[in-house]
Amino acid sequence: MSGKLIALTGATGFIGRHLLRALSERGYRVRVLLRRPVEVPEGASGAVVGDLARPMNMAAALTGVDAVVHSAGLAHAMSGAPEDDFRNSNTEATRKLADAAQRARVGRFVFLSSIRAQAGSSAPAPLSEADTPEPTDPYGRSKLAAEEALAETGLDWVALRPVLVYGAGVKGNMAALLKLARTPYPLPLASLAGRRSLVSVESLAGAVATALEAPGPLRRPLVVADPDPLTLPEMLAALRAGLGRGPGLLPCPVPLIGLACRATGREAAFDRLSGSLVARAEGLEALGWRPAQASRDGLAALARAGG
Template sequence: MNKQVVQNFGHETSLLRRKNVLVTGASGFIGSELIRQLETSGYRVTQASRNTRPGRLPVLQLPSFDDPLTAFEDLLEDVDHVVHLAAIHHASASVSAEEYHAANCMLTARLAQAADKMISGKLVFTSSIRAQCGGVFDGVICENDPPHPTDDYGRAKLAAEAEIAAAMPRRNYTILRPVLVYGPAATGNLAKLARLAALPVPLPLKSLPGRRSLLDRAALCAAIIHCLQEPKTDGEVFIVADQRSLTLGEMISAMRRGMGHRPMLFSLPDHVLDLVAQITAQNDRKQRLYRDLVASSSKLQSTGWVAVEDPIRQIESLQRGK
């Protein structure tokens, strides 16, 4: 190996070492998979969390939104890229508007202000589809549709997006709006759905028409890494979703097949479902099951990211892997 080749190899290795990604919320559902993919892609990872716990990698304390900006600048010392996952996740009546705004907007704003001064690479922020719309939407939602969040969670996420754009005039950021994310050890509504699917009883879900866009966790993490590397994503907002939407019946059927069971779904007449919804005071939930939340990720796909084509196969595979 000649001297020039050795020098070039050393230079490339040095560049690789400098690709240090700070991941906030790295211990969470998305963060654990993202760390695995980042390391596989050759990045170094630095973790930061609001609640530090011992782990495989050292975890730094994420400053509070009311800490001085210098605390965030110190956190970003020797960092090239930032992926901001930390947040109060999901809409909940037990969380106040002020709490959402502090954790999901103001903390993000401080991190973006520091990133503008400190990093040479990108900041990727995981917002939410709820920054753009409520729990249902007529038609197929895309980034050109005016955002109309319907709850404090969504409003805080949308406000955080605006803070990032204002703080980072070099446009070295990307904002992602993922739909509902599924994967191993998913929490929230998907965990409840898996428990329902595991019950050895027929379920009256076959005729429910509402369709939902879902997002594979590994595909979301691949989208984050894609945005760190692809200049076409600079300063842009992208919806992230699998290509195909599913009904609730299709989700349950896929889970049950993955568990090795038959789907065992049947239909009930609408007037019976209406009566059940009235008796159980679930009219709002019934309306959500009858209406759609279908989102298009074609804008992100046009930059080179590859979306999951068939989530049914992914869901079946997840259940078989348990």
């Protein structure tokens, strides 16, 4: 039971909800920073209402705080100007919160960044923190810019770069994959050979705890990924195994799959399906982090639990 006080942003989101529960279970006191007055999430020891874009009350929010875990952010553009949306929500809000944390003499700042700060939707070789970051979209660039803003402060900071995160309540690409696995039909996807790293939300919570507890200073990014990257057919097979079913996968020429995706306006989806994105969590593992479970087991459990 550490008893340390953590200020957590994004506590009502998919990842933030899991972090709140996991940190509370580990003995941390968690003060959640909320954008609007809502019911205090279960597991929080307190709450402060405020807007990170206008952090007038951040001094009060961070009084007595030992560390900040910043999981709030924007994953999808809300207007026709994605660079502005992502810069305001992911970069500038992080910069302002970090400045407030430095004034409050917070001990450590843990930022939930993304593997997209390091690369695009696919990469030709396994990624590690030693690689030069090359984000390819506004989201990834905004996350990298937030990391660079942290590096300009005097804080002891760490930026966690998770790969695709799965777990109860997941949305986006993994939710779509789970929906596909639940269909009763054979799927012509057995020939897709691209491998992708995953990480469960439980393992990500463990990575946050590792970052909080590691001796410092850290002041660097850390990749978060399970060590066993899977192909899309292997992911579907694991999900269907959790549903008590066989894989139900059929071979089909990959160019034909690509043609069908392009014809239906899903070219970006095909790039994600066919490409590889493998990452190695070497820095975290050196600090003692281990994933909570293997990806196959975690996906099967997700499907059994209903997603």
